Amino acid sequence: MSLVNITVSSKRFLAVGQSIEHLAIADFKLIIPSNEFVCLVGPSGCGKTTLLNIIAGLDQDFVGEIGVGLSGASFKIGYVFQNPRLLPWRTVRQNIELVQERFQNAYLIDQLLDVMQLTQFQHAYPERLSLGMSRRVALIRAFAVNPDLLLMDEPFVSLDAPTARQVRDLLLVLWQKRPHTVLFVTHDLREAIALADRLVFLSAAPMRVVAEITVPIDRAVRNNEQAIEEFRQQLLDDYPDIKRLL
Amino acid sequence: MPILSLLVLILAWQGLAIYLNSMTFPEPGLVAKVFWRACVTGDLPYHLGMTLLRLMVSFSIAMLLGCAIGIALGCNKKLDAFFDNWLVVFLNVPALVTIILCYVWFGLVESAAILAVVVNKLPNVIVTIREGTRALDQDLMDMARSYRLSKRKVLLEIIWPQLHPFVMGATRSGLALIWKIILVVELLGRSNGMGYQLHLFFQMFDVASILAYTLAFVGVIQLIEILLLKPLDQRALRWRK
Numbered sequence A: 001m002s003l004v005n006i007t008v009s010s011k012r013f014l015a016v017g018q019s020i021e022h023l024a025i026a027d028f029k030l031i032i033p034s035n036e037f038v039c040l041v042g043p044s045g046c047g048k049t050t051l052l053n054i055i056a057g058l059d060q061d062f063v064g065e066i067g068v069g070l071s072g073a074s075f076k077i078g079y080v081f082q083n084p085r086l087l088p089w090r091t092v093r094q095n096i097e098l099v100q101e102r103f104q105n106a107y108l109i110d111q112l113l114d115v116m117q118l119t120q121f122q123h124a125y126p127e128r129l130s131l132g133m134s135r136r137v138a139l140i141r142a143f144a145v146n147p148d149l150l151l152m153d154e155p156f157v158s159l160d161a162p163t164a165r166q167v168r169d170l171l172l173v174l175w176q177k178r179p180h181t182v183l184f185v186t187h188d189l190r191e192a193i194a195l196a197d198r199l200v201f202l203s204a205a206p207m208r209v210v211a212e213i214t215v216p217i218d219r220a221v222r223n224n225e226q227a228i229e230e231f232r233q234q235l236l237d238d239y240p241d242i243k244r245l246l
Numbered sequence B: 001m002p003i004l005s006l007l008v009l010i011l012a013w014q015g016l017a018i019y020l021n022s023m024t025f026p027e028p029g030l031v032a033k034v035f036w037r038a039c040v041t042g043d044l045p046y047h048l049g050m051t052l053l054r055l056m057v058s059f060s061i062a063m064l065l066g067c068a069i070g071i072a073l074g075c076n077k078k079l080d081a082f083f084d085n086w087l088v089v090f091l092n093v094p095a096l097v098t099i100i101l102c103y104v105w106f107g108l109v110e111s112a113a114i115l116a117v118v119v120n121k122l123p124n125v126i127v128t129i130r131e132g133t134r135a136l137d138q139d140l141m142d143m144a145r146s147y148r149l150s151k152r153k154v155l156l157e158i159i160w161p162q163l164h165p166f167v168m169g170a171t172r173s174g175l176a177l178i179w180k181i182i183l184v185v186e187l188l189g190r191s192n193g194m195g196y197q198l199h200l201f202f203q204m205f206d207v208a209s210i211l212a213y214t215l216a217f218v219g220v221i222q223l224i225e226i227l228l229l230k231p232l233d234q235r236a237l238r239w240r241k
Helices: A048-056 A092-099 A106-115 A131-143 A161-177 A189-195 A225-238 A240-245 B002-020 B028-041 B043-075 B077-092 B095-106 B110-134 B138-146 B151-189 B194-203 B207-236
Strands: A004-014 A021-032 A037-041 A063-068 A077-080 A149-153 A181-186 A198-202 A209-214
Touching: A004 A048, A021 A048, A021 A209, A037 A189, A048 A063, A048 A077, A048 A149, A048 A181, A048 B138, A077 A131, A077 B138, A092 A106, A092 A131, A106 A131, A106 A161, A131 A149, A131 A161, A161 A189, A181 A189, A189 A225, A198 A240, A209 A240, A225 A240, B002 B028, B028 B043, B028 B207, B043 B077, B043 B110, B043 B151, B043 B194, B043 B207, B077 B110, B095 B110, B095 B151, B110 B151, B138 B151, B151 B194, B151 B207, B194 B207
Parallel strands: A037 A181, A037 A198, A077 A149, A149 A181
Antiparallel strands: A004 A021, A004 A063, A198 A209
């Protein structure tokens, strides 16, 4: 099975106008078994986006190793960025078709558009969409490549609560239809508990793993706010380190 | 409204012509007559056609080369730092100097004429396209890389639409610039084309013909703008709100 094995022993930035290097990530290790939904939770600015960029292969200037998939097998990554990053000069549908490189799967796109309730907007240009709709398109785009690993960088930030909850539910629907490994970055603990199999707590820069906690709540009752709130309280009480972080 | 303003311009011209009553300032009616005669004899279409042909060839070469070099410089900082001074030099060489040098070095031939125009226009295109390349949206480039899009797709779907306004800008300023240079090129070393004709009329003090050719000139440029450039703009910008 495809396992994701992340080791970043150090990642440094040369800060603009300064001669001292900023150490962003140090001794970071994480192993994700296939089809696990992992949430990375940490204070903003701790280096979560940097980590995702390293995993996606966008940033190669680091010390460490990213092992993904079985050697030789093709491994597809879907990336949902903090901003939707749609091409404004292409329609919703063309934006999704764009990433389907070798195979064109119109049926899959139809299905995804249907689940995300965007079928009637598929020929609209992104500038005419609301932010929530754009984020849903970005989500569809990531799913359209049938990813083995889905990277998500605070994809629901700056959405109002009901919209965020709706898109979150749709994400879970899609994920349960076609399970794959997910690495989801957030600083919202409630959101993380609602989504994840496992929570990974991160320290401020230089980023390290502070704690890894499996969420014991059954998937069927994840939409129960009270259960999530109780678990959150218990977490904060049990781990003063985490409380200090967030 | 535009018709009215043009009408006022023609009226002012007519009034001034009557007031001055000079051979060197003919009235609109005479210019129209000369224009018509030149069209019927085929002189004007022939010379205008030659100039347009030179324009098309030199413009295409300058745009293609300029886009390629501009993108390369915009993407590569080291290359850019190295060639930046060259650009400044070429930008500031007077058009007349390149024309004279081209004719001196390569003779009074068609290729020398085309080369002179291209050399004059090229630095301009390069600078504009380089600015456009520098302004490319890094977020979209990262998106393309993370989804492993092919080079062809990145160029056609992501880079080209962003460069389009810059290319259009270079096209407009380029046409205006090349028109002017091409006339000098023809005046100095060609035996046909608008520049050659204007030179002839100048020697005969035939102002009516000069004005007739000028109007034909302005008309063609307007047609290019309305029939070619505007529709291109609209097609490319239809996604905007």
